[in-house]
Structures are given as structure tokens and as C-alpha cells.
Amino acid sequence: MNKSKPIWMVLLAAVVFWSANTTMAGTIKGKVKVRGLRSPKNVVVYIDRVEGQFKPPQEHAIVNQKEMVFHPHVLLIVAGTTVEFHNGDQVLHNVFTPDKCAEKFNLGTWPAGEVRSYTFKEVDCEAVILCNVHPEMEAWVKVLQNPYFYKTDKDGVFTIENIAAGKYTLKVWHKKAQGPSQEVTVPEKGEVTVNLKMKRKR
Numbered sequence: 322m323n324k325s326k327p328i329w330m331v332l333l334a335a336v337v338f339w340s341a342n343t344t345m346a347g348t349i350k351g352k353v354k355v356r357g358l359r360s361p362k363n364v365v366v367y368i369d370r371v372e373g374q375f376k377p378p379q380e381h382a383i384v385n386q387k388e389m390v391f392h393p394h395v396l397l398i399v400a401g402t403t404v405e406f407h408n409g410d411q412v413l414h415n416v417f418t419p420d421k422c423a424e425k426f427n428l429g430t431w432p433a434g435e436v437r438s439y440t441f442k443e444v445d446c447e448a449v450i451l452c453n454v455h456p457e458m459e460a461w462v463k464v465l466q467n468p469y470f471y472k473t474d475k476d477g478v479f480t481i482e483n484i485a486a487g488k489y490t491l492k493v494w495h496k497k498a499q500g501p502s503q504e505v506t507v508p509e510k511g512e513v514t515v516n517l518k519m520k521r522k523r
């Protein structure tokens with residue numbers, strides 16, 4: 322029974338393998354414009370809901386405090402992700418949030434080299450992260466249902482790749498601006514371009 326497989330079996334296996342690896346998926350790309358802000362930096366563009374369960378990554382996300390600034394300023398994570406808060410300064414920093422969706426945690430105050438963490442469980446949570454030693458310090462953790470998100474740079478350009486073909490609701494978020502959500506149809510292959518407009522919140 323150790324004969325080599327007939328050629329049709331090899332071809333069939335190849336076709337099955339190929340089709341399993343080419344699900345119909347496309348890209349959403351575009352640009353965000355924000356009226357009333359200096360630049361569209363740190364706008365979060367994301368698909369509101371995608372069918373299925375999205376497991377958080379094994380590796381932890383990191384927020385550092387360096388030169389009295391939280392890095393990154395906006396962190397995007399899938400629900401269930403653990404975030405490590407590092408202190409990269411030679412002074413004591415604290416980490417807390419007043420937001421209920423993150424259980425109003427206060428991780429305490431600690432020196433450089435020490436790390437404390439928190440697992441964000443609630444989808445759609447937008448938690449402001451503060452330091453009670455330095456009131457000017459601020460960061461945001463935005464918790465999403467799925468990994469189809471993008472955070473813009475100064476140019477406002479975004480790309481979300483490898484989305485299964487279908488209809489979705491694309492949303493935008495910025496701490497100081499707001500904009501309408503938009504229905505988007507992702508093609509089976511290739512890309513759809515969407516331009517998004519936001520306005521500074523009053």
C-alpha cells in the first residue's frame with residue numbers, strides 16, 4: 322500500500338488547500354477629515370461588529386509612561402486583552418481610570434522597572450487612563466469586538482485589510498471629535514474606498 326497517490330488525488334488536495342486559503346476578502350481604505358482640529362491624528366476607524374468570536378492575543382499590549390507622557394496616547398485592543406502599564410521614568414507614576422467599563426481601576430503608584438496590568442473585558446469600553454501624580458497625563462484605551470481597526474496618523478489615511486466580503490458598519494472615534502458611522506460593502510477581492518468626515522465636539 323505504499324504506492325504513490327494517483328495524480329487526481331494530489332490535484333484535488335491542492336484545490337481544496339487553495340480554496341481554503343483564498344476566502345473572499347477585501348480591503349477598506351480611505352481618509353478621515355476632521356473639521357476644527359489641527360490634524361486627524363489618532364482617529365480610530367473600526368468595523369463595529371464582525372460575526373464570530375475574536376480571541377485576544379496571547380501577548381500583552383503595553384502602555385509606557387516616559388517623560389511624563391503615556392505612550393501610546395490611544396491604544397486599540399480586542400476585548401480580553403491584558404495591558405501592561407510600565408513606568409519608564411525615574412519618578413513615581415500612578416495609573417487609574419474613572420471609567421466604569423474598566424471597573425474604575427486604580428493600579429496604584431510605582432517606580433521605574435515595575436509593571437502592573439489590567440485585562441479589559443468590556444467591548445466598546447473607552448477608558449481614559451490617568452496618573453494622579455501628574456494631572457496633565459492622559460491616555461485612552463479603546464476596547465473593540467474584532468481586530469478590524471486602524472488608528473490614523475497626521476495624514477488621516479487608513480487601511481483595514483483582509484475583511485470577509487459583506488456589509489459592515491464602519492465607525493469613527495476620536496476623543497475630541499465625532500462623525501457618523503457609515504455602511505460599507507466589502508468586495509470579494511480588491512478594495513473599497515471610503516472618505517469619512519468628523520467635526521470637533523463642542
Ligand SMILES: [Cu+2]
Nearest residue numbers: 414452454455
Ligand atoms: Cu505620572
